[in-house]
Amino acid sequence: MLALNRTNLQPTTFLLLGIPGLEADHVWISIPFCLVYLLSLMGNVSLLLIVKTDPKLHEPMYVFLCMLCVADLMLTSSTLPKILSLFWFKNREIYFEACLTQMYFIHSLSTMESGFILAMAFDRYVAICHPLRHSAILTPTVIAGMGLVIVFRGAILLSPHPFLLRWLSYCKTNVISHTYCEFMALIKLVCNKTKIRRAYSLIVAFLTGGLDFILIITSYILILLTVFSLPSKAARRKTLSTCVSHVWVILVFYTPAFFSFLTHRFGHHIAPHIHIFIANVYLLIPPMMNPIMYGVKTNRIRERFFKFSTIKCV
Template structure:
Protein backbone atom coordinates (compact mmCIF):
# COMPACT_ATOMS: atom_id res chain seq x y z
CA UNK A 1 0.00 0.00 0.00
CA UNK A 2 1.30 3.41 -0.94
CA UNK A 3 1.60 6.16 1.59
CA UNK A 4 -0.40 9.35 1.20
CA UNK A 5 1.26 12.50 -0.10
CA UNK A 6 1.97 13.99 3.33
CA UNK A 7 2.81 10.91 5.39
CA UNK A 8 6.23 10.71 6.97
CA UNK A 9 7.31 7.10 7.38
CA UNK A 10 10.11 4.60 7.10
CA UNK A 11 8.80 1.88 4.79
CA UNK A 12 9.21 -1.83 5.43
CA UNK A 13 9.77 -2.19 1.72
CA UNK A 14 9.95 -0.26 -1.52
CA UNK A 15 8.21 -0.93 -4.82
CA UNK A 16 10.34 -0.81 -7.97
CA UNK A 17 8.43 0.71 -10.88
CA UNK A 18 10.74 -0.60 -13.60
CA UNK A 19 11.06 1.50 -16.75
CA UNK A 20 8.50 4.34 -16.50
CA UNK A 21 5.99 4.32 -19.33
CA UNK A 22 7.15 0.95 -20.66
CA UNK A 23 5.71 -1.35 -17.99
CA UNK A 24 3.61 -3.19 -20.59
CA UNK A 25 6.78 -4.04 -22.53
CA UNK A 26 8.76 -5.43 -19.60
CA UNK A 27 8.51 -9.02 -20.88
CA UNK A 28 10.01 -8.04 -24.25
CA UNK A 29 12.65 -5.86 -22.64
CA UNK A 30 13.64 -8.80 -20.42
CA UNK A 31 14.88 -10.75 -23.47
CA UNK A 32 17.96 -8.58 -24.21
CA UNK A 33 18.51 -8.14 -20.47
CA UNK A 34 18.61 -11.92 -20.01
CA UNK A 35 21.04 -12.32 -22.92
CA UNK A 36 23.28 -9.58 -21.52
CA UNK A 37 23.33 -11.26 -18.10
CA UNK A 38 24.13 -14.67 -19.61
CA UNK A 39 26.92 -13.24 -21.76
CA UNK A 40 28.32 -11.34 -18.77
CA UNK A 41 28.45 -14.49 -16.65
CA UNK A 42 29.94 -16.66 -19.39
CA UNK A 43 32.42 -14.03 -20.56
CA UNK A 44 33.80 -13.04 -17.18
CA UNK A 45 33.95 -16.58 -15.79
CA UNK A 46 35.65 -17.70 -19.02
CA UNK A 47 38.12 -14.82 -18.80
CA UNK A 48 39.01 -15.72 -15.21
CA UNK A 49 39.52 -19.39 -16.12
CA UNK A 50 41.66 -18.58 -19.16
CA UNK A 51 43.94 -16.22 -17.20
CA UNK A 52 44.22 -18.69 -14.32
CA UNK A 53 45.05 -21.60 -16.63
CA UNK A 54 47.65 -19.86 -18.83
CA UNK A 55 50.90 -18.95 -17.01
CA UNK A 56 51.79 -16.58 -19.87
CA UNK A 57 48.90 -14.37 -18.79
CA UNK A 58 50.13 -14.05 -15.21
CA UNK A 59 51.13 -10.42 -15.70
CA UNK A 60 49.99 -7.18 -13.99
CA UNK A 61 47.60 -6.18 -16.80
CA UNK A 62 45.75 -9.50 -16.63
CA UNK A 63 45.71 -9.59 -12.83
CA UNK A 64 43.95 -6.22 -12.86
CA UNK A 65 41.64 -7.56 -15.57
CA UNK A 66 40.76 -10.47 -13.25
CA UNK A 67 39.90 -8.01 -10.50
CA UNK A 68 37.70 -6.08 -12.93
CA UNK A 69 35.94 -9.29 -13.98
CA UNK A 70 35.24 -10.25 -10.37
CA UNK A 71 33.73 -6.80 -9.72
CA UNK A 72 31.66 -7.15 -12.92
CA UNK A 73 30.31 -10.53 -11.83
CA UNK A 74 29.33 -9.21 -8.41
CA UNK A 75 27.76 -6.07 -9.88
CA UNK A 76 25.56 -7.88 -12.40
CA UNK A 77 24.58 -10.54 -9.86
CA UNK A 78 23.47 -7.87 -7.38
CA UNK A 79 21.11 -6.25 -9.91
CA UNK A 80 20.03 -8.53 -12.78
CA UNK A 81 18.21 -11.27 -10.81
CA UNK A 82 15.90 -8.71 -9.19
CA UNK A 83 15.42 -6.79 -12.47
CA UNK A 84 14.46 -10.00 -14.30
CA UNK A 85 12.13 -10.96 -11.46
CA UNK A 86 10.46 -7.56 -11.86
CA UNK A 87 10.14 -7.97 -15.64
CA UNK A 88 9.00 -11.61 -15.63
CA UNK A 89 6.76 -11.85 -12.55
CA UNK A 90 5.99 -8.19 -11.79
CA UNK A 91 7.84 -8.76 -8.49
CA UNK A 92 8.15 -5.09 -7.60
CA UNK A 93 8.62 -5.41 -3.85
CA UNK A 94 12.09 -5.12 -2.34
CA UNK A 95 12.77 -5.10 1.40
CA UNK A 96 14.06 -1.83 2.86
CA UNK A 97 17.30 -3.43 4.09
CA UNK A 98 17.76 -5.34 0.83
CA UNK A 99 17.28 -2.10 -1.10
CA UNK A 100 19.97 -0.33 0.95
CA UNK A 101 22.30 -3.32 0.50
CA UNK A 102 21.76 -3.36 -3.26
CA UNK A 103 22.35 0.39 -3.45
CA UNK A 104 25.61 0.05 -1.49
CA UNK A 105 26.85 -2.84 -3.66
CA UNK A 106 26.04 -1.01 -6.89
CA UNK A 107 27.89 2.17 -5.93
CA UNK A 108 30.84 0.53 -4.16
CA UNK A 109 31.42 -2.05 -6.92
CA UNK A 110 31.14 0.63 -9.62
CA UNK A 111 33.76 2.62 -7.72
CA UNK A 112 35.99 -0.46 -7.59
CA UNK A 113 35.54 -0.99 -11.34
CA UNK A 114 36.68 2.57 -11.96
CA UNK A 115 39.72 1.97 -9.76
CA UNK A 116 40.67 -1.22 -11.57
CA UNK A 117 40.40 0.55 -14.94
CA UNK A 118 42.73 3.24 -13.56
CA UNK A 119 45.16 0.54 -12.38
CA UNK A 120 45.16 -0.94 -15.88
CA UNK A 121 45.89 2.50 -17.33
CA UNK A 122 48.79 2.86 -14.89
CA UNK A 123 50.10 -0.53 -16.02
CA UNK A 124 49.97 0.61 -19.68
CA UNK A 125 51.73 3.85 -18.75
CA UNK A 126 54.59 2.03 -17.01
CA UNK A 127 54.85 -0.62 -19.76
CA UNK A 128 55.11 1.98 -22.55
CA UNK A 129 56.80 4.95 -20.90
CA UNK A 130 59.16 3.00 -18.57
CA UNK A 131 59.39 -0.49 -20.11
CA UNK A 132 62.71 -1.41 -18.47
CA UNK A 133 61.30 -0.68 -15.01
CA UNK A 134 57.92 -2.35 -15.51
CA UNK A 135 58.73 -5.53 -13.58
CA UNK A 136 60.50 -3.51 -10.88
CA UNK A 137 57.61 -1.08 -10.33
CA UNK A 138 54.69 -3.49 -10.64
CA UNK A 139 55.83 -6.30 -8.37
CA UNK A 140 53.32 -8.85 -7.00
CA UNK A 141 53.32 -6.96 -3.70
CA UNK A 142 52.51 -3.67 -5.44
CA UNK A 143 49.75 -5.32 -7.52
CA UNK A 144 48.18 -6.82 -4.40
CA UNK A 145 48.50 -3.51 -2.56
CA UNK A 146 46.85 -1.59 -5.40
CA UNK A 147 44.02 -4.12 -5.61
CA UNK A 148 43.33 -3.99 -1.86
CA UNK A 149 43.53 -0.17 -1.86
CA UNK A 150 40.94 0.01 -4.64
CA UNK A 151 38.64 -2.44 -2.85
CA UNK A 152 38.90 -0.66 0.50
CA UNK A 153 38.44 2.74 -1.13
CA UNK A 154 35.15 1.63 -2.65
CA UNK A 155 34.01 -0.18 0.47
CA UNK A 156 34.85 2.60 2.94
CA UNK A 157 33.95 5.76 1.00
CA UNK A 158 30.54 4.35 0.05
CA UNK A 159 29.78 2.81 3.46
CA UNK A 160 28.02 5.96 4.79
CA UNK A 161 25.46 5.86 1.94
CA UNK A 162 23.13 3.21 3.47
CA UNK A 163 23.18 5.02 6.84
CA UNK A 164 22.50 8.39 5.22
CA UNK A 165 19.35 6.88 3.72
CA UNK A 166 18.38 4.72 6.71
CA UNK A 167 18.06 7.73 9.02
CA UNK A 168 15.70 9.59 6.69
CA UNK A 169 11.93 9.79 6.85
CA UNK A 170 10.18 9.26 3.53
CA UNK A 171 7.23 11.13 2.02
CA UNK A 172 4.58 10.75 -0.62
CA UNK A 173 5.26 7.22 -1.78
CA UNK A 174 7.46 4.17 -1.43
CA UNK A 175 7.57 3.64 -5.21
CA UNK A 176 11.04 3.94 -6.77
CA UNK A 177 10.88 4.99 -10.43
CA UNK A 178 13.74 2.70 -11.37
CA UNK A 179 14.63 -0.93 -12.01
CA UNK A 180 16.99 -1.06 -9.02
CA UNK A 181 17.79 0.85 -5.83
CA UNK A 182 19.97 3.87 -6.53
CA UNK A 183 21.09 6.62 -4.14
CA UNK A 184 19.57 9.59 -5.97
CA UNK A 185 16.35 7.72 -6.78
CA UNK A 186 15.89 6.95 -3.08
CA UNK A 187 16.85 10.32 -1.70
CA UNK A 188 14.21 12.01 -3.85
CA UNK A 189 11.55 10.25 -1.75
CA UNK A 190 12.81 11.79 1.51
CA UNK A 191 10.91 14.41 3.51
CA UNK A 192 13.94 15.90 5.28
CA UNK A 193 16.58 18.29 4.00
CA UNK A 194 19.08 16.27 1.92
CA UNK A 195 21.60 18.87 0.71
CA UNK A 196 24.40 17.55 2.93
CA UNK A 197 23.75 13.96 1.84
CA UNK A 198 23.70 14.96 -1.83
CA UNK A 199 26.89 16.98 -1.35
CA UNK A 200 28.64 13.99 0.24
CA UNK A 201 27.54 11.76 -2.66
CA UNK A 202 28.79 14.34 -5.15
CA UNK A 203 32.17 14.67 -3.39
CA UNK A 204 32.62 10.89 -3.27
CA UNK A 205 31.73 10.61 -6.97
CA UNK A 206 34.37 13.22 -7.83
CA UNK A 207 37.05 11.68 -5.57
CA UNK A 208 36.50 8.27 -7.13
CA UNK A 209 35.14 8.11 -10.68
CA UNK A 210 35.88 11.75 -11.54
CA UNK A 211 39.45 11.71 -10.25
CA UNK A 212 40.06 8.27 -11.78
CA UNK A 213 38.94 9.54 -15.17
CA UNK A 214 41.23 12.59 -14.96
CA UNK A 215 44.21 10.39 -14.04
CA UNK A 216 43.40 7.97 -16.86
CA UNK A 217 43.33 10.86 -19.35
CA UNK A 218 46.67 12.12 -17.99
CA UNK A 219 48.24 8.67 -18.30
CA UNK A 220 47.12 8.35 -21.92
CA UNK A 221 48.39 11.83 -22.77
CA UNK A 222 51.81 10.74 -21.50
CA UNK A 223 51.50 7.45 -23.38
CA UNK A 224 50.67 9.24 -26.64
CA UNK A 225 53.57 11.65 -26.20
CA UNK A 226 55.90 8.69 -25.74
CA UNK A 227 54.42 6.80 -28.70
CA UNK A 228 54.71 9.73 -31.11
CA UNK A 229 58.39 10.07 -30.19
CA UNK A 230 59.14 6.49 -31.25
CA UNK A 231 61.48 6.34 -34.27
CA UNK A 232 59.43 4.16 -36.62
CA UNK A 233 55.81 4.09 -37.72
CA UNK A 234 55.65 0.32 -37.19
CA UNK A 235 56.77 0.72 -33.58
CA UNK A 236 54.18 3.44 -33.02
CA UNK A 237 51.36 1.33 -34.45
CA UNK A 238 52.41 -1.75 -32.50
CA UNK A 239 52.55 0.20 -29.23
CA UNK A 240 49.19 1.88 -29.84
CA UNK A 241 47.57 -1.46 -30.65
CA UNK A 242 48.33 -2.67 -27.12
CA UNK A 243 46.16 0.16 -25.76
CA UNK A 244 43.20 -0.19 -28.12
CA UNK A 245 41.25 -2.71 -26.03
CA UNK A 246 41.74 -0.71 -22.85
CA UNK A 247 40.64 2.45 -24.64
CA UNK A 248 37.37 0.79 -25.68
CA UNK A 249 36.76 -0.41 -22.10
CA UNK A 250 37.24 3.15 -20.83
CA UNK A 251 34.69 4.48 -23.33
CA UNK A 252 32.16 1.72 -22.63
CA UNK A 253 32.38 2.26 -18.87
CA UNK A 254 32.62 6.03 -18.46
CA UNK A 255 30.29 7.27 -21.23
CA UNK A 256 27.02 5.83 -19.79
CA UNK A 257 28.31 6.34 -16.23
CA UNK A 258 28.75 10.09 -16.69
CA UNK A 259 25.47 10.38 -18.60
CA UNK A 260 23.55 8.63 -15.81
CA UNK A 261 25.30 10.64 -13.09
CA UNK A 262 24.69 14.02 -14.77
CA UNK A 263 21.10 13.14 -15.70
CA UNK A 264 20.25 12.28 -12.09
CA UNK A 265 21.43 15.68 -10.92
CA UNK A 266 20.91 18.07 -13.82
CA UNK A 267 18.97 16.34 -16.62
CA UNK A 268 15.46 17.04 -15.39
CA UNK A 269 14.12 17.47 -18.94
CA UNK A 270 15.31 14.07 -20.19
CA UNK A 271 12.51 11.52 -20.59
CA UNK A 272 12.45 9.11 -17.60
CA UNK A 273 12.49 5.95 -19.74
CA UNK A 274 15.63 7.17 -21.57
CA UNK A 275 17.36 7.91 -18.28
CA UNK A 276 16.45 4.50 -16.82
CA UNK A 277 17.62 2.74 -19.99
CA UNK A 278 20.99 4.48 -19.84
CA UNK A 279 21.26 3.76 -16.11
CA UNK A 280 20.81 0.06 -16.89
CA UNK A 281 23.31 0.22 -19.75
CA UNK A 282 25.82 1.71 -17.30
CA UNK A 283 25.49 -1.37 -15.07
CA UNK A 284 24.94 -4.13 -17.62
CA UNK A 285 26.82 -3.39 -20.84
CA UNK A 286 30.40 -2.89 -19.49
CA UNK A 287 30.44 -6.29 -17.69
CA UNK A 288 29.30 -7.94 -20.92
CA UNK A 289 31.60 -5.98 -23.22
CA UNK A 290 34.85 -6.18 -21.24
CA UNK A 291 35.50 -9.90 -21.95
CA UNK A 292 34.40 -9.46 -25.58
CA UNK A 293 36.66 -6.45 -26.15
CA UNK A 294 39.69 -8.12 -24.57
CA UNK A 295 38.89 -11.40 -26.29
CA UNK A 296 38.84 -9.75 -29.72
CA UNK A 297 41.63 -7.21 -29.27
CA UNK A 298 44.13 -9.16 -27.15
CA UNK A 299 46.02 -11.90 -28.98
CA UNK A 300 47.10 -13.72 -25.82
CA UNK A 301 43.53 -14.01 -24.55
CA UNK A 302 42.31 -15.20 -27.97
CA UNK A 303 45.00 -17.85 -27.98
CA UNK A 304 44.16 -18.78 -24.39
CA UNK A 305 40.48 -19.08 -25.36
CA UNK A 306 41.21 -21.50 -28.21
CA UNK A 307 43.66 -23.40 -26.03
CA UNK A 308 41.09 -23.60 -23.25
CA UNK A 309 38.57 -25.11 -25.68
CA UNK A 310 41.28 -27.30 -27.23
CA UNK A 311 40.62 -25.80 -30.66
CA UNK A 312 43.48 -25.43 -33.12
CA UNK A 313 43.24 -22.44 -35.37
CA UNK A 314 43.84 -23.12 -39.01
Protein backbone atom coordinates in the same frame (compact mmCIF):
# COMPACT_ATOMS: atom_id res chain seq x y z
CA MET B 1 -0.04 1.71 -0.89
CA LEU B 2 2.61 3.20 1.36
CA ALA B 3 3.26 0.91 4.36
CA LEU B 4 5.25 2.86 6.94
CA ASN B 5 7.00 2.27 10.22
CA ARG B 6 5.18 4.88 12.32
CA THR B 7 8.18 5.75 14.47
CA ASN B 8 10.23 7.34 11.73
CA LEU B 9 8.08 7.15 8.56
CA GLN B 10 10.22 4.47 6.96
CA PRO B 11 8.62 2.06 4.50
CA THR B 12 8.93 -1.63 5.26
CA THR B 13 9.21 -2.26 1.53
CA PHE B 14 9.79 -0.30 -1.66
CA LEU B 15 8.07 -0.94 -4.98
CA LEU B 16 10.29 -0.89 -8.06
CA LEU B 17 8.41 0.59 -11.01
CA GLY B 18 10.80 -0.64 -13.69
CA ILE B 19 11.13 1.53 -16.79
CA PRO B 20 8.38 4.19 -16.60
CA GLY B 21 6.17 4.29 -19.68
CA LEU B 22 7.45 0.93 -20.91
CA GLU B 23 5.81 -1.35 -18.35
CA ALA B 24 3.86 -3.17 -21.06
CA ASP B 25 7.12 -4.02 -22.83
CA HIS B 26 9.00 -5.33 -19.79
CA VAL B 27 8.83 -8.95 -20.95
CA TRP B 28 10.33 -8.05 -24.34
CA ILE B 29 12.98 -5.82 -22.76
CA SER B 30 13.92 -8.67 -20.42
CA ILE B 31 15.06 -10.87 -23.35
CA PRO B 32 18.16 -8.80 -24.28
CA PHE B 33 18.76 -8.09 -20.59
CA CYS B 34 18.85 -11.82 -19.84
CA LEU B 35 21.08 -12.57 -22.84
CA VAL B 36 23.51 -9.84 -21.86
CA TYR B 37 23.59 -11.16 -18.28
CA LEU B 38 24.33 -14.71 -19.45
CA LEU B 39 27.06 -13.46 -21.79
CA SER B 40 28.55 -11.43 -18.93
CA LEU B 41 28.65 -14.47 -16.66
CA MET B 42 30.12 -16.73 -19.34
CA GLY B 43 32.65 -14.17 -20.56
CA ASN B 44 33.97 -13.08 -17.19
CA VAL B 45 34.14 -16.60 -15.73
CA SER B 46 35.92 -17.84 -18.88
CA LEU B 47 38.40 -14.96 -18.74
CA LEU B 48 39.16 -15.67 -15.08
CA LEU B 49 39.77 -19.36 -15.83
CA ILE B 50 41.94 -18.59 -18.87
CA VAL B 51 44.17 -16.13 -17.01
CA LYS B 52 44.41 -18.42 -13.98
CA THR B 53 45.44 -21.48 -16.02
CA ASP B 54 47.86 -19.74 -18.41
CA PRO B 55 51.15 -18.61 -16.74
CA LYS B 56 51.97 -16.42 -19.74
CA LEU B 57 48.99 -14.24 -18.86
CA HIS B 58 50.12 -13.68 -15.28
CA GLU B 59 51.04 -10.08 -16.09
CA PRO B 60 49.89 -6.93 -14.26
CA MET B 61 47.44 -5.92 -17.01
CA TYR B 62 45.60 -9.25 -16.88
CA VAL B 63 45.71 -9.44 -13.08
CA PHE B 64 43.96 -6.06 -12.94
CA LEU B 65 41.59 -7.29 -15.65
CA CYS B 66 40.70 -10.27 -13.45
CA MET B 67 39.97 -7.92 -10.55
CA LEU B 68 37.68 -5.98 -12.89
CA CYS B 69 35.98 -9.23 -13.91
CA VAL B 70 35.24 -10.13 -10.29
CA ALA B 71 33.75 -6.68 -9.66
CA ASP B 72 31.68 -7.02 -12.85
CA LEU B 73 30.32 -10.41 -11.78
CA MET B 74 29.36 -9.11 -8.34
CA LEU B 75 27.77 -5.96 -9.75
CA THR B 76 25.58 -7.71 -12.32
CA SER B 77 24.62 -10.47 -9.88
CA SER B 78 23.50 -7.93 -7.28
CA THR B 79 21.07 -6.29 -9.72
CA LEU B 80 20.06 -8.46 -12.68
CA PRO B 81 18.26 -11.28 -10.83
CA LYS B 82 15.93 -8.76 -9.19
CA ILE B 83 15.44 -6.83 -12.46
CA LEU B 84 14.51 -10.04 -14.30
CA SER B 85 12.17 -11.01 -11.45
CA LEU B 86 10.51 -7.62 -11.83
CA PHE B 87 10.17 -7.96 -15.62
CA TRP B 88 9.07 -11.61 -15.69
CA PHE B 89 6.94 -12.04 -12.57
CA LYS B 90 6.06 -8.41 -11.72
CA ASN B 91 7.82 -8.93 -8.40
CA ARG B 92 8.13 -5.24 -7.57
CA GLU B 93 8.64 -5.44 -3.82
CA ILE B 94 12.05 -5.09 -2.25
CA TYR B 95 12.60 -4.85 1.51
CA PHE B 96 13.90 -1.56 2.87
CA GLU B 97 17.14 -3.09 4.18
CA ALA B 98 17.64 -5.10 0.98
CA CYS B 99 17.20 -1.92 -1.06
CA LEU B 100 19.86 -0.09 0.95
CA THR B 101 22.18 -3.10 0.64
CA GLN B 102 21.71 -3.25 -3.13
CA MET B 103 22.37 0.49 -3.39
CA TYR B 104 25.61 0.10 -1.41
CA PHE B 105 26.86 -2.75 -3.58
CA ILE B 106 26.01 -0.92 -6.82
CA HIS B 107 27.87 2.25 -5.88
CA SER B 108 30.83 0.64 -4.10
CA LEU B 109 31.43 -1.94 -6.85
CA SER B 110 31.13 0.73 -9.55
CA THR B 111 33.76 2.73 -7.67
CA MET B 112 36.01 -0.34 -7.55
CA GLU B 113 35.55 -0.87 -11.30
CA SER B 114 36.69 2.70 -11.93
CA GLY B 115 39.73 2.09 -9.72
CA PHE B 116 40.70 -1.10 -11.57
CA ILE B 117 40.42 0.70 -14.92
CA LEU B 118 42.76 3.37 -13.51
CA ALA B 119 45.19 0.65 -12.38
CA MET B 120 45.16 -0.78 -15.92
CA ALA B 121 45.91 2.70 -17.28
CA PHE B 122 48.84 2.97 -14.87
CA ASP B 123 50.13 -0.38 -16.13
CA ARG B 124 49.97 0.87 -19.73
CA TYR B 125 51.76 4.09 -18.72
CA VAL B 126 54.62 2.21 -17.03
CA ALA B 127 54.87 -0.37 -19.84
CA ILE B 128 55.16 2.31 -22.54
CA CYS B 129 56.88 5.23 -20.80
CA HIS B 130 59.20 3.19 -18.54
CA PRO B 131 59.43 -0.26 -20.18
CA LEU B 132 62.75 -1.24 -18.59
CA ARG B 133 61.35 -0.63 -15.09
CA HIS B 134 57.95 -2.23 -15.63
CA SER B 135 58.63 -5.45 -13.74
CA ALA B 136 60.51 -3.58 -11.01
CA ILE B 137 57.67 -1.10 -10.42
CA LEU B 138 54.67 -3.43 -10.75
CA THR B 139 55.81 -6.26 -8.51
CA PRO B 140 53.25 -8.80 -7.18
CA THR B 141 53.31 -6.99 -3.82
CA VAL B 142 52.56 -3.64 -5.46
CA ILE B 143 49.78 -5.15 -7.58
CA ALA B 144 48.16 -6.76 -4.54
CA GLY B 145 48.52 -3.50 -2.58
CA MET B 146 46.90 -1.49 -5.38
CA GLY B 147 44.02 -3.98 -5.55
CA LEU B 148 43.43 -3.78 -1.80
CA VAL B 149 43.54 0.03 -1.80
CA ILE B 150 40.96 0.13 -4.61
CA VAL B 151 38.66 -2.32 -2.80
CA PHE B 152 38.93 -0.54 0.55
CA ARG B 153 38.44 2.86 -1.09
CA GLY B 154 35.15 1.74 -2.61
CA ALA B 155 34.02 -0.10 0.51
CA ILE B 156 34.84 2.68 2.98
CA LEU B 157 33.93 5.84 1.04
CA LEU B 158 30.55 4.42 0.06
CA SER B 159 29.77 2.86 3.46
CA PRO B 160 28.06 6.05 4.80
CA HIS B 161 25.50 5.99 1.95
CA PRO B 162 23.10 3.44 3.54
CA PHE B 163 23.31 5.26 6.89
CA LEU B 164 22.68 8.62 5.22
CA LEU B 165 19.37 7.20 3.97
CA ARG B 166 18.57 4.86 6.85
CA TRP B 167 17.05 7.38 9.27
CA LEU B 168 15.19 9.64 6.84
CA SER B 169 11.42 10.01 6.57
CA TYR B 170 9.99 8.58 3.35
CA CYS B 171 6.63 10.35 3.53
CA LYS B 172 6.11 10.96 -0.20
CA THR B 173 5.85 7.46 -1.63
CA ASN B 174 7.52 4.07 -1.52
CA VAL B 175 7.47 3.67 -5.31
CA ILE B 176 10.93 3.88 -6.89
CA SER B 177 10.79 4.89 -10.56
CA HIS B 178 13.69 2.64 -11.44
CA THR B 179 14.64 -0.98 -12.01
CA TYR B 180 16.99 -1.05 -8.99
CA CYS B 181 17.81 0.90 -5.84
CA GLU B 182 20.34 3.70 -6.18
CA PHE B 183 21.17 6.78 -4.14
CA MET B 184 19.57 9.55 -6.22
CA ALA B 185 16.38 7.56 -6.85
CA LEU B 186 15.93 7.04 -3.11
CA ILE B 187 16.85 10.56 -2.02
CA LYS B 188 13.99 11.92 -4.15
CA LEU B 189 11.44 10.09 -1.98
CA VAL B 190 12.31 11.71 1.36
CA CYS B 191 10.80 14.77 3.01
CA ASN B 192 13.90 15.79 5.01
CA LYS B 193 16.45 18.30 3.83
CA THR B 194 19.03 16.39 1.80
CA LYS B 195 21.51 19.09 0.82
CA ILE B 196 24.36 17.68 2.96
CA ARG B 197 23.70 14.12 1.82
CA ARG B 198 23.62 15.15 -1.84
CA ALA B 199 26.83 17.14 -1.35
CA TYR B 200 28.57 14.13 0.22
CA SER B 201 27.47 11.89 -2.67
CA LEU B 202 28.74 14.46 -5.18
CA ILE B 203 32.10 14.81 -3.40
CA VAL B 204 32.58 11.03 -3.25
CA ALA B 205 31.70 10.71 -6.94
CA PHE B 206 34.33 13.32 -7.82
CA LEU B 207 37.01 11.84 -5.53
CA THR B 208 36.50 8.39 -7.05
CA GLY B 209 35.19 8.24 -10.61
CA GLY B 210 35.93 11.86 -11.45
CA LEU B 211 39.49 11.81 -10.15
CA ASP B 212 40.10 8.39 -11.71
CA PHE B 213 39.01 9.70 -15.09
CA ILE B 214 41.31 12.75 -14.82
CA LEU B 215 44.27 10.50 -13.94
CA ILE B 216 43.44 8.13 -16.80
CA ILE B 217 43.37 11.02 -19.29
CA THR B 218 46.66 12.31 -17.85
CA SER B 219 48.29 8.89 -18.24
CA TYR B 220 47.20 8.66 -21.87
CA ILE B 221 48.50 12.16 -22.62
CA LEU B 222 51.90 11.03 -21.32
CA ILE B 223 51.60 7.79 -23.31
CA LEU B 224 50.85 9.70 -26.51
CA LEU B 225 53.79 12.04 -25.94
CA THR B 226 56.07 9.01 -25.56
CA VAL B 227 54.59 7.19 -28.57
CA PHE B 228 54.93 10.17 -30.92
CA SER B 229 58.58 10.50 -29.94
CA LEU B 230 59.31 7.02 -31.32
CA PRO B 231 61.36 7.08 -34.54
CA SER B 232 59.32 4.78 -36.79
CA LYS B 233 55.66 4.70 -37.73
CA ALA B 234 55.56 0.93 -37.27
CA ALA B 235 56.84 1.24 -33.70
CA ARG B 236 54.21 3.88 -32.94
CA ARG B 237 51.44 1.72 -34.38
CA LYS B 238 52.58 -1.39 -32.51
CA THR B 239 52.83 0.48 -29.20
CA LEU B 240 49.41 2.09 -29.55
CA SER B 241 47.85 -1.27 -30.44
CA THR B 242 48.59 -2.48 -26.90
CA CYS B 243 46.21 0.21 -25.58
CA VAL B 244 43.25 -0.31 -27.92
CA SER B 245 41.34 -2.77 -25.73
CA HIS B 246 41.81 -0.64 -22.64
CA VAL B 247 40.65 2.52 -24.44
CA TRP B 248 37.45 0.71 -25.43
CA VAL B 249 36.95 -0.39 -21.81
CA ILE B 250 37.30 3.26 -20.72
CA LEU B 251 34.75 4.47 -23.29
CA VAL B 252 32.24 1.70 -22.58
CA PHE B 253 32.44 2.28 -18.82
CA TYR B 254 32.63 6.07 -18.50
CA THR B 255 30.28 7.19 -21.30
CA PRO B 256 27.03 5.79 -19.81
CA ALA B 257 28.35 6.43 -16.27
CA PHE B 258 28.78 10.16 -16.85
CA PHE B 259 25.51 10.36 -18.77
CA SER B 260 23.63 8.67 -15.92
CA PHE B 261 25.34 10.79 -13.27
CA LEU B 262 24.74 14.11 -15.03
CA THR B 263 21.13 13.43 -16.03
CA HIS B 264 20.21 12.46 -12.47
CA ARG B 265 21.41 15.84 -11.20
CA PHE B 266 20.97 18.24 -14.10
CA GLY B 267 19.04 16.51 -16.91
CA HIS B 268 15.50 17.12 -15.68
CA HIS B 269 14.28 17.66 -19.26
CA ILE B 270 15.32 14.13 -20.33
CA ALA B 271 12.50 11.59 -20.45
CA PRO B 272 12.63 9.20 -17.44
CA HIS B 273 12.59 6.03 -19.54
CA ILE B 274 15.67 7.22 -21.47
CA HIS B 275 17.60 7.96 -18.30
CA ILE B 276 16.66 4.64 -16.67
CA PHE B 277 17.47 2.68 -19.82
CA ILE B 278 20.94 4.29 -19.94
CA ALA B 279 21.38 3.55 -16.23
CA ASN B 280 20.73 -0.13 -16.99
CA VAL B 281 23.12 -0.03 -19.94
CA TYR B 282 25.76 1.30 -17.51
CA LEU B 283 25.34 -1.83 -15.36
CA LEU B 284 24.89 -4.37 -18.18
CA ILE B 285 27.07 -3.51 -21.15
CA PRO B 286 30.58 -2.99 -19.62
CA PRO B 287 30.63 -6.40 -17.85
CA MET B 288 29.62 -8.08 -21.12
CA MET B 289 31.97 -6.10 -23.37
CA ASN B 290 35.18 -6.20 -21.30
CA PRO B 291 35.92 -9.93 -21.86
CA ILE B 292 34.87 -9.65 -25.52
CA MET B 293 37.17 -6.70 -26.23
CA TYR B 294 40.19 -8.34 -24.59
CA GLY B 295 39.34 -11.71 -26.14
CA VAL B 296 39.14 -10.28 -29.64
CA LYS B 297 42.32 -8.22 -29.30
CA THR B 298 44.52 -10.67 -27.35
CA ASN B 299 45.49 -13.71 -29.42
CA ARG B 300 46.51 -15.71 -26.38
CA ILE B 301 43.13 -15.22 -24.67
CA ARG B 302 41.24 -15.96 -27.90
CA GLU B 303 43.16 -19.16 -28.55
CA ARG B 304 42.72 -20.37 -24.98
CA PHE B 305 39.01 -19.59 -25.09
CA PHE B 306 38.46 -21.65 -28.24
CA LYS B 307 40.56 -24.47 -26.79
CA PHE B 308 38.57 -24.36 -23.55
CA SER B 309 35.26 -24.31 -25.47
CA THR B 310 36.37 -27.30 -27.58
CA ILE B 311 37.26 -29.32 -24.49
CA LYS B 312 33.91 -28.53 -22.91
CA CYS B 313 32.03 -29.53 -26.06
CA VAL B 314 33.91 -32.83 -26.30
